Amino acid sequence: MQVPCSLRGTSVRGTAWKPLDRVTYNVLNFGAKPDGVTDSTAAFLKAWSAACGTPNPATIYVPQEGKYFLKNVQFRGPCKNKAITIHIDSTLVAPSDYNVIGNNATWLLFDRVDGVSIRGGTLDGQGNGLWACKKSSKNCPSGTTTLGIFKSKNVEISGLTSLNSQMFHIVINGCQEVKVIGVKVLAPRNSPNTDGIHVQMSIGVTIFNSKIGTGDDCVSIGPATTNLLIQNVACGPGHGISIGSLGKDYREAGVQNVTVKNVTFNNTQNGVRIKTWGRPSTGFVKGVLFHHATMDNVHNPILIDQNYCPNNKNCPGKVSGVKISEVTYRDIQGTSASQVAVKFDCSNTNPCQRIKLENVKLTYKNQSAQASCANAAGTTSGSIEPTSCLY
Numbered sequence: 001m002q003v004p005c006s007l008r009g010t011s012v013r014g015t016a017w018k019p020l021d022r023v024t025y026n027v028l029n030f031g032a033k034p035d036g037v038t039d040s041t042a043a044f045l046k047a048w049s050a051a052c053g054t055p056n057p058a059t060i061y062v063p064q065e066g067k068y069f070l071k072n073v074q075f076r077g078p079c080k081n082k083a084i085t086i087h088i089d090s091t092l093v094a095p096s097d098y099n100v101i102g103n104n105a106t107w108l109l110f111d112r113v114d115g116v117s118i119r120g121g122t123l124d125g126q127g128n129g130l131w132a133c134k135k136s137s138k139n140c141p142s143g144t145t146t147l148g149i150f151k152s153k154n155v156e157i158s159g160l161t162s163l164n165s166q167m168f169h170i171v172i173n174g175c176q177e178v179k180v181i182g183v184k185v186l187a188p189r190n191s192p193n194t195d196g197i198h199v200q201m202s203i204g205v206t207i208f209n210s211k212i213g214t215g216d217d218c219v220s221i222g223p224a225t226t227n228l229l230i231q232n233v234a235c236g237p238g239h240g241i242s243i244g245s246l247g248k249d250y251r252e253a254g255v256q257n258v259t260v261k262n263v264t265f266n267n268t269q270n271g272v273r274i275k276t277w278g279r280p281s282t283g284f285v286k287g288v289l290f291h292h293a294t295m296d297n298v299h300n301p302i303l304i305d306q307n308y309c310p311n312n313k314n315c316p317g318k319v320s321g322v323k324i325s326e327v328t329y330r331d332i333q334g335t336s337a338s339q340v341a342v343k344f345d346c347s348n349t350n351p352c353q354r355i356k357l358e359n360v361k362l363t364y365k366n367q368s369a370q371a372s373c374a375n376a377a378g379t380t381s382g383s384i385e386p387t388s389c390l391y
Contacts, residue, residue: 022057022083025050027068034066036093041071048075057083062121064089070108072101072144077113082154084113088121094146098130098166103141106148106171110155117156123147125165131191143167143193153177161186168195169214175202183210189237191215196238199225201253208232217242218268223283224253230260240270240298243288245308247281247322254284261291265334271301274327276347278307278318288327295334301362302329302342304352304376320347328356336362341369341386344376351375361385 025047028034032043044060051058058081062068070092094107101107107125110116125146133140143166149155153176161184162169169185172178185196196212199205200222206229212218218235221228221243235241241263243255265271272290276283295301304324309315324346341362346352355378362369362385373389380388 020056022059023054024059024061026061026063028063028065032062032068034063034068034090036067036069038069039071040068041073044068044070044073051084052077052079055080057081059085059087062086062088062090062092067091067093069093069095071095072105072107072109074109074111075113076111077152079113082115084115085117085119087119088160091122091124093124094126094144094166096126096129098127098133098141098143101144103143106145108146109148109150110152111150113152113155115154116152117158118160120159122161122163124163125169127164127166127187127191127194130166134192145169145171147171148173149175149178151175155179156181158182160184163187164191165194167193168198170197172197172199172202172205175205177204178202178206180205180207181209185210185212185214185218187214189215195220198222199228201225203227205229206231210234212238214238220244221255221258222246223255225255226257228258231262233263234266235263236266236268238268240265240268240273240300242270242273242275243285244273244275245277246275246285247277247279247283247320250281250321252281252283254286256284256286258288259291260289260293263292264294264296265298265301266296267298269299270303271295271298272329272332273300273303273305274324275308276306276320276322276324278309278315278320280316280319281321283321284323284325286323286326290327290329290332292331293333295332295336295362297335297337299337300343301334301336302332302360304344304346306347307345319349321350322347323350323353325353327352327354328358329360330356330358332360332362334362336364336369339364339370340372342371342389344373344390346375348375351377353377355390356380357384357388357390358382359384
């Protein structure tokens, strides 16, 4: 039944409708210690239990008094309300001992939540010890992801800074409608596997107005990602914005409807990249737009690599089964750090189809760059430099 305008805010029976008041839970009141040393994990979990258990909109407040040391914290839903804000005015610090949390684990995990907002604050992953271990060629764990959003929907992360994650900084996995706005991700150029934001098996993720500098991909896009928008993102240092690697498993869902626009790359290994394993797979990439990207001394500004096979193992014939089609590069400008500025190295059994180059200008040391193509079909429009090699 449509309620007339004159009755809105009033129930059908005439009783005034009043929204529930927001309640605030300060972590200090649950025993958190802002000294950066005392374990405040239990206090944060108690605050979450209170916020998750009330039908009222709720805020968990982390005040500015100091730093809060946390071991791994799992914020699990579903909750009794769909409006929980975690307002952080300080720094959360992970254990410096990389064995504390465990291998391939997540330090701060939000699982099966709906309507959660994470605002402000700094997450210090203290990854230096693990990076040093990996560089020494010891038997080291893979590491810990700083912030994980799993199987959740209607989540917003805004104004957050992630520092020195052991491994991935932010992972969005199995989610719907997640917004990442005004985030900073910072790790040294030589920090291994420190992807800035990784998205997979998710629908309707948007990443806006963010600055990402890491030792790996600024943004990496995994299987079963659809309707992804990345806009106004500055990348560098790092390995660029990458779709992939895809096709590691034979049965793998595809990636489609991805838009990357108004992005800059500064001294990165790659600009916009699609990477697939050189092995059989049912995966695909379709409906991708890279629009208005600026490259500053980028080694591989435009790259499709379908022959990814670390250590040349388990890649029979080194042939990728991932089908790539309908990928558009529009208004891509700037400088390449290598002479080959555009490289399409596509599968010889599943050639790239319907690739479009529109107004591309990439130079190498103030001279003409080159393009390299293998098994890539498409069209061009506008001014194209280097000269296209699409067939």
